[in-house]
Amino acid sequence: MKHKIVEVKNVLACLELMENLQGRSSITPGIGLIHGPSGFGKTTTLCWLINQLGAMNAIYVRCYATDTPSSFLARIMEELGSEMLYPMRKSVDFIVDRMNERQLPLFIDEADHIVGQSKIMETIRDLYDATEQPVVLVGMEEIARRISHRKQLFNRVSEWVEFQPADLSDVHSFAAELLDDRITVADDLLEHIRKRSGGEVRRILTALEKIERSAIANDMDIVTLDNWGDQPLFLEFRR
Template identity: 70%
Template sequence: MKHKIVEVKNVLRTQDMFANLQSRSDITPGIGLIHGASGFGKTTTVTYMVNQLTSMGNLPAFVRCCATDTPSSFLARVMKELGCEPIFPLRKSVDFIINTMNEQQISLFVDEADHIIGQSKTMETIRDIYDATELPVVLIGMEEIARRISHRKQLFNRISEWIEFMPADNEDVSMFATELLEIDVTVGEDLLDYIRQRSGGEVRRTLIALEKIERFALSNELDFVDKAVWGDGQLFLNHSRRQV
C-alpha cells in the first residue's frame, strides 16, 4: 500500500480548525482541541499538518506527552523541539519558550494530552505559555479529554475551536481503497461496507483490512474483489466491535 495521507473528512476538518485559529480576531482565544477514540487517525493527521506547516516555514512545535510526564519532563520536551536543552529553574525554561515562540511565531501542538490533564502545574504552564504568546495551541487527546478539561475553567474558556474525530464512513473507506492500493484492483462496495462495519470506522483497522485484500488480489491476479470473491477470509481479529 502507498504511504500517504488521504484527505478524508477528519483531515479536512482539522485543517479548517487550525486555519480558523490562525485567522481569528484579536478578541477570540486561540486554543484548539482535537479529541476522539483511539485508531481514528488523530496523531497521523496532526503530524501530517505539522509537516505541511513546517514545509511552508510556519515552524510549529509538536510534542507528545507520556504517562510518566512531570512538568519538568514536559517542558524539556518542548525545549528540545525548540532546539535547546532545559534551563533551570523551570521558570527560565518557560521564559525561553515564550520568547522563542513570540520571536518565531511558533504554534504549539500537544499530543496525548490526556496524560497531563490531571497535572495542575503542567496545564497551568500551558495556559501561561498561551497567555504570553496568544499563538495557537492545539491539544490532542482521547474521547474523555473534553469532559476532563472542562473542569479547568481558565484553560477551557480559552478553547475557541474543537473537533471530534468521527469513525470513517463508507465514502472515507472508499477513498482509502482508491488512493492507497498500489495495484490496479477495485474493491466492491459490499466489501468496503463490511470493512467499515467490522472496523468500527477505525482507520488503523481499515488499512490493515485493505492491505490484506491487496495482497490477496496480487497473489490471485485479480482486478476486482467483492465480498463473494473474498469469501470466508479473515480481515479482523474475532472480537466484538461497535457497529457504526
C-alpha cells in the same frame, strides 16, 4: 499499499480548525481541541497539518504517562534545539520567546496523559497567555470532559474537532488512494469493511492491506464481498 495521507473529512476539519485559530480576531481565544477514539487518525492528521505549516513553523510534543512538568518542558526545549534551563521558569521564558519570535503554534499530542496534572496544564495556559499563539490539545474521548473541569483552560478553547468514524466515502478514498493501482475492492466489500471496523482508520487500512496482499497472490484485479467471504479482516475479540 502506498504511504500517503488521505485527505478525508476529519483531516479537512482539522485544517479548518487550524485556519480558524490562525485567522482569529484578537478577542477570540486560541486554544484548539482535537479528540476521538484510538486509531481514528489524530496523530497522522497532526503530522500532516504540521507539514502543511512547514515543520520548522510549529512545535509538536507527544505526552507520556510518566510526564512531569520538567520532562514535559524538556521535550519542548528539545524541539527548539535547546537543553533544559533551570530554574524551570527560565525554560518557560525561553519557550515563550521562541514562540513569540517565530510565531510558533504548539501541538500537544496524547494530552490525556497530562490532563490530570495541574502544574503541566497551568504551564500550557501560561505559554498560551504569554504568546497567544494557537495551542492545540489532542487526545481521546475523555479529554474534552476532563478539560471542561479546568475552567481557565476550557474558556480559552475556541475551536474543536471530534473525530468521526470513517463513512463509506472515506473508506472509498482510502481504497482509491492507497491500494496498488491494479486492484479494485468492490463497493460491497468496502461497506463490509466500514461496518466491521467501526470506522476506525487503523483497522480499515489493515483490512485493505490484507485484501491487497491476497489479491496480488491470487492474481485478482477486483475483490468482492463474495470473493472474500467471512475471512478475517483484522484481529477481533468476540465475546
